Amino acid sequence: AQKITQTQPGMFVQEKEAVTLDCTYDTSDQSYGLFWYKQPSSGEMIFLIYQGSYDEQNATEGRYSLNFQKARKSANLVISASQLGDSAMYFCAMRGGKAAGNKLTFGGGTRVLVKP
Amino acid sequence: KAGVTQTPRYLIKTRGQQVTLSCSPISGHRSVSWYQQTPGQGLQFLFEYFSETQRNKGNFPGRFSGRQFSNSRSEMNVSTLELGDSALYLCASSTGLAGPMEQFFGPGTRLTVL
Numbered sequence: 001a002q003k004i005t006q007t008q009p010g011m012f013v014q015e016k017e018a019v020t021l022d023c024t025y026d027t028s029d030q031s032y033g034l035f036w037y038k039q040p041s042s043g044e045m046i047f048l049i050y051q052g053s054y055d056e057q058n059a060t061e062g063r064y065s066l067n068f069q070k071a072r073k074s075a076n077l078v079i080s081a082s083q084l085g086d087s088a089m090y091f092c093a094m095r096g097g098k099a100a101g102n103k104l105t106f107g108g109g110t111r112v113l114v115k116p
Numbered sequence: 117k118a119g120v121t122q123t124p125r126y127l128i129k130t131r132g133q134q135v136t137l138s139c140s141p142i143s144g145h146r147s148v149s150w151y152q153q154t155p156g157q158g159l160q161f162l163f164e165y166f167s168e169t170q171r172n173k174g175n176f177p178g179r180f181s182g183r184q185f186s187n188s189r190s191e192m193n194v195s196t197l198e199l200g201d202s203a204l205y206l207c208a209s210s211t212g213l214a215g216p217m218e219q220f221f222g223p224g225t226r227l228t229v230l
Contacts, residue, residue, distance in 0.1 A: 035218070043204055045221035091159065101172040102149050102210055102219060106159035 002027045002096050004107035012113050013082050020067070021077040021110045023092030029053075032096050034075040035104065036066065039089040048090075051075055079112075087114045118143065120209050120222035128228045134195040137225045141188050141209030147171075148190040149219065150182060153204040162205075165190050194227075202229045 003026040013019040025034065036048040051059045051066045059066045067076040079086055089111050093104040121140045129135050141148050149172075150162040161174040165184035184190045188209075194201055204226050208219035 037221070043206075043224045043226070045206060045208070047218050047220060050218055093159075101166070102147050102164045102208075103161045103172050103174070104149070104151075104159075104208075104219060105161070106151075108158050 002029070002032075002094055002100075002105045004092050004094055004105055006092055006107035006110050008110045009108070010111040010113070012115055013079075013086075015084060015114055015116050016081055018078060018080045019082055019112065021079070021090050021092075021112070023075045023077065023107060025073050025075060025092075025094050027073075027094065027096055029097035029100075032094055034066070034068070035093040035095070036064070036075075036077045037091045037093060038086075039091060039109070041088070045091070049077065082112075082114045084114050084116060087112060120207060120220055122205075122207055122222035122225050124225060125223060126226050126228075128230065129197050130230050131197055131199060133197050134193065135197060135227060137192045137194075137205055137207075137227075139190045139192070139207035139209075139222060141190070141207075142220055145209040145211055145220075146188055147210045148184060148188065149208045149210075150190070150192050151206045151208065152176075153206060153224075154200075154202070159206075162192065197229045199229050201227065203227060 005024045032053045034051045038046045049061045063080045065078045089109045091109045092107040147166045149164040164172040182192045204224045206224045208221045210219045
């Protein structure tokens with residue numbers, strides 16, 4: 001069974017500062033994918049970034065980067081230069097091996113509030 | 117390119133009724149997955165459809181069912197509604213083929229059961 005753990009239920013961050021959101025995972029699959037999604041109060045899940053288990057380099061997408069440490073089974077999201085619009089819930093998710101198809105297992109989420 | 121659309125956006129039902137939710141994936145996407153989001157249980161996978169066939173299923177009772185049409189649109193049905201079925205129901209579409217398979221989510225349908 002796969003499990004995603006996000007240990008920070010909520011955090012404040014000052015505008016223009018960087019913030020790191022923690023995510024650890026557990027799986028017996030050799031091939032898997034890790035995702036981060038942002039969910040504003042409107043409810044829609046917005047895809048941010050993806051990291052494959054065989055990717056040697058950390059994924060980056062604009063202000064988002066994923067700090068992937070495979071041996072520690074962690075996939076932390078770093079948001080640089082925080083903006084007020086970054087205030088939202090953030091979810092880490094995993095897709096397992098072939099048998100899992102497109103099923104995503106989500107963590108409990110971290111609520112981020114950016115202060116001006 | 118249009119995103120994932122879900123209808124209706126809001127729904128109020130009473131216990132014992134049934135409900136049908138609809139999801140139209142991004143054009144060209146053949147995989148549609150459904151998720152239930154509640155404050156207590158978080159985001160839970162319901163099922164995935166790919167090319168009109170259910171490819172994967174989560175741990176939900178048989179009251180939750182779905183189907184996919186030849187144009188990849190999907191519907192989810194919940195029969196004999198219970199108070200605990202109140203939730204945000206999200207659908208996600210992807211190509212369903214090999215690779216990273218990013219899933220793109222719709223805005224969700226917020227179901228309230230009274």
